[in-house]
Amino acid sequence: MNTHRKNAFTYSTIVAIGGLIFGLDAALISGTVNFIVQEFGLSELQLGMAVSAPGLGVLIALPFAGYAANILGRKKTLQVIAALYLISAIGSAVAPSFVTLVAARFLGGLAFSSITLASMYIGEIAPPKWRGKLVAMTQINIVVGLSAAYFINYFILQATNSGATWVENLGIKQYTWRWMLGSEIIPALIWLALLYMIPRSPSWLVLKGRIEEAKNSLRKIIPENEIQDKIKEMQESIAKSTVDRSIQTQLREIFSRPFRLIFIIAITIAIVQQATGINAVLFYAPTIFEQLGIGTDAAFMQATWIGIISIIFTVLSLVLIDKIGRRPMIIGGLIWIVASLGLCSYGFQNARYTITKEAVTELDKIPNTYRLDPIVGQEFKSDIAFKNALKESLGEEDARNHSSLLLQKAANMNEILILFAILSFIAAFQFSIGPIMWILFSEIFPISLRGIAIPFFALISSLVNYLVQQFFPWQLVNMGAAAIFLFYAAMVAVGLVILFRVLPETKNMSIEEIEMAFKSKG
Numbered sequence: 001m002n003t004h005r006k007n008a009f010t011y012s013t014i015v016a017i018g019g020l021i022f023g024l025d026a027a028l029i030s031g032t033v034n035f036i037v038q039e040f041g042l043s044e045l046q047l048g049m050a051v052s053a054p055g056l057g058v059l060i061a062l063p064f065a066g067y068a069a070n071i072l073g074r075k076k077t078l079q080v081i082a083a084l085y086l087i088s089a090i091g092s093a094v095a096p097s098f099v100t101l102v103a104a105r106f107l108g109g110l111a112f113s114s115i116t117l118a119s120m121y122i123g124e125i126a127p128p129k130w131r132g133k134l135v136a137m138t139q140i141n142i143v144v145g146l147s148a149a150y151f152i153n154y155f156i157l158q159a160t161n162s163g164a165t166w167v168e169n170l171g172i173k174q175y176t177w178r179w180m181l182g183s184e185i186i187p188a189l190i191w192l193a194l195l196y197m198i199p200r201s202p203s204w205l206v207l208k209g210r211i212e213e214a215k216n217s218l219r220k221i222i223p224e225n226e227i228q229d230k231i232k233e234m235q236e237s238i239a240k241s242t243v244d245r246s247i248q249t250q251l252r253e254i255f256s257r258p259f260r261l262i263f264i265i266a267i268t269i270a271i272v273q274q275a276t277g278i279n280a281v282l283f284y285a286p287t288i289f290e291q292l293g294i295g296t297d298a299a300f301m302q303a304t305w306i307g308i309i310s311i312i313f314t315v316l317s318l319v320l321i322d323k324i325g326r327r328p329m330i331i332g333g334l335i336w337i338v339a340s341l342g343l344c345s346y347g348f349q350n351a352r353y354t355i356t357k358e359a360v361t362e363l364d365k366i367p368n369t370y371r372l373d374p375i376v377g378q379e380f381k382s383d384i385a386f387k388n389a390l391k392e393s394l395g396e397e398d399a400r401n402h403s404s405l406l407l408q409k410a411a412n413m414n415e416i417l418i419l420f421a422i423l424s425f426i427a428a429f430q431f432s433i434g435p436i437m438w439i440l441f442s443e444i445f446p447i448s449l450r451g452i453a454i455p456f457f458a459l460i461s462s463l464v465n466y467l468v469q470q471f472f473p474w475q476l477v478n479m480g481a482a483a484i485f486l487f488y489a490a491m492v493a494v495g496l497v498i499l500f501r502v503l504p505e506t507k508n509m510s511i512e513e514i515e516m517a518f519k520s521k522g
Contacts (some may be wrong), residue, residue: 008130008221011198012122016137016192017079018114021085023145024184025054025108027307030285031153031300031487032177038401039177040098044473051283051473053102055466057109062462065113066455074121074201082192084111093182115142115438116458123442124203125221135442139435143314146282147307153286154300189328206234237446246463254453262444264502266457269330269437272495274464276337277488278429281422282306287473288422290404291348291383291481292415302419305441310425313430326436327505333432334496340425341489344418348482351413353386354379359409366394366402385478386410437461 029051037047068077084107091104118138126134160173172179202221205214211231218227254263281288285303292302321329355376363369371393380386390399390406399406445453475484 001118004221004223005127005130008125008127008134011125012134012137013223014191014194014198014315015111015118015121016141017132017187017194018078018081018118018144019138019141020148021082021184021188021191022112022114023142024149024187025085025088025111025145026279027146027149027282027285028180028184029105029501030149030152030283030287030303031157031180033284033287035177036098036101040101041397041444042098043368044477045470046098047473048470050098050102050105052466052469053105054109054112055279055462055469057106058112058462059109059459059466061079061110061113062116062455062459063495065116066452069117069120069455070204070207070452073204074117074124075198078114078121078502079192079195081111081114081117082188082195084108084461085114086188088190089182089184089188093178093185095178112509113455113458116441116454119438119442120454121198121201124201125217127222131439131442135435138438139430140311140314140318143310143430145309147304147311150285150300150304150307153180154304156183157300165465169379192512202230205232206231235302244478254449254456261502265444266441266453266498268495268498268502269433269440270457270461271464272334272499273433273437274461275488275491276425276433277468277472278426278434279343279465280468280484280488281426283469284472284476287476288481289419290407291476292407292413292418305423306426309426312432313427314435317431317435319488321436321439325505326440327503329432330436330503331496331500333428333436334492334499336428336432336490337425338492338496340421340428341485341492343421345482345486345489347414347418347421348383348480348485351383351411351482352379352381352408354384354412355406355410363402363405363409365405366398380410381480382477382478382480383407387477478497 033047033051036050037044040046042050065077068080072080088104088108088111091107094099095101095104115138119135122135122138123131156172156176156179157169160176167173199217199220200213200219202214205211205217214231214234215227218230222230231305285306289302317329353504355372355378359378360369360372360376363372366372375389375393378389379390386407387399387403390403393399394402441454441457472484479487
């Protein structure tokens with residue numbers, strides 16, 4: 001690897017660490033759900049608010065992220081984002097109340113725009129043949145962060161049951177969920193320091209007319225004899241757009257007839273990526289696995305498999321993206337997702353729940369178990385019916401606090417089938433639309449629109465993401481797992497039909513070539 005490629009790889013790797021922080025910030029909350037519900041006495045909608053607060057924050061941040069990226073530059077904006085992650089991690093770990101926790105996590109959501117900025121920056125410094133792999137590194141780091149979060153949560157939970165003196169001395173058993181959320185602090189601090197090493201984006205410098213500075217940045221990533229041609233390409237791309245570069249003007253261009261095909265592709269992918277329900281599975285993983293009746297400890301352990309599968313299939317996507325191409329991987333992946341979600345729904349639909357007399361005698365952690373006598377021996381054909389019966393027998397608080405143990409004793413289902421279907425869904429997502437959405441976003445928009453277009457469509461995706469996270473606990477109680485997964489499968493199927501008709505191939509094309517190809521089709 002020559003010096004220029006090594007530099008491009010190094011800078012891309014540093015920026016992509018933002019994905020790791022994102023993954024940690026997003027998934028660490030999954031292990032704290034039961035703890036914060038009990039500590040703050042949360043309802044289903046309040047729990048959804050605590051988990052989805054970053055999703056609300058990113059909705060507000062994304063429109064300003066594009067503006068900041070164009071005014072301050074990609075590098076400075078990324079540094080601000082890293083600082084927000086750090087402050088949010090500290091605030092979440094020490095939050096004295098539910099409101100403070102939501103506020104701290106909301107602040108972290110303002111930093112979630114790191115994904116769009118990372119894709120934008122890497123797309124602008126990466127050679128065309130490397131762009132797919134380098135942009136996908138952000139997704140690799142996201143799943144590494146997610147996986148690390150599940151393992152961190154699992155090991156902290158195991159530590160609380162170890163009886164070790166150091167666990168007591170550090171307050172891990174007393175402040176379990178705070179240690180989980182606080183584990184993000186050191187990685188966020190390291191990322192903030194590393195961002196001072198990267199150069200400014202040459203595309204942004206050309207956009208601002210700072211040609212000599214752009215050449216200095218380019219010298220670090222391409223040979224000297226290619227710099228002038230690259231500068232010329234970027235200038236021509238910018239010159240083809242209108243002189244007025246206000247946000248309103250750029251948004252009008254995005255909605256204009258010449259960009260119609262790009263708009264359809266971008267908005268469909270933005271909606272479908274989150275309509276899969278991926279973040280319901282990722283952010284509530286232990287809660288979902290508890291529905292299988294395997295208990296809390298086993299649920300945390302099974303959640304680690306999500307991280308492992310995510311890493312394996314994201315790496316596989318990274319290796320194959322420039323060989324197979326964007327279109328076949330997305331179309332094939334969406335078919336795979338629909339099948340996996342349908343299998344999840346089928347598994348939960350056929351589950352049955354029965355509390356036996358023998359099981360009641362083993363429920364020593366639940367006070368006054370005689371309250372369960374009216375439902376002993378009854379078979380319930382859905383998780384909703386079973387949970388409603390528990391609420392009537394035990395009261396809402398006891399039913400919620402002991403739901404994992406009660407499901408463990410009562411559930412009769414093919415948990416292997418459901419576990420396989422969930423992991424298959426994770427594999428399909430991470431192999432296809434998970435990383436490839438960001439790759440396409442870094443390719444299909446011209447330089448002059450990228451600073452607004454990528455955050456705009458990421459905003460659409462984030463809105464769907466927020467709704468999924470906010471209402472999943474409520475849906476689980478009121479709709480049931482079978483209906484939720486069937487709903488996600490139907491949403492993805494609609495997107496699959498649209499993308500099958502309009503999605504082109506962009507592999508091995510420069511950004512300027514992609515721009516010309518879309519204009520010719522528009």
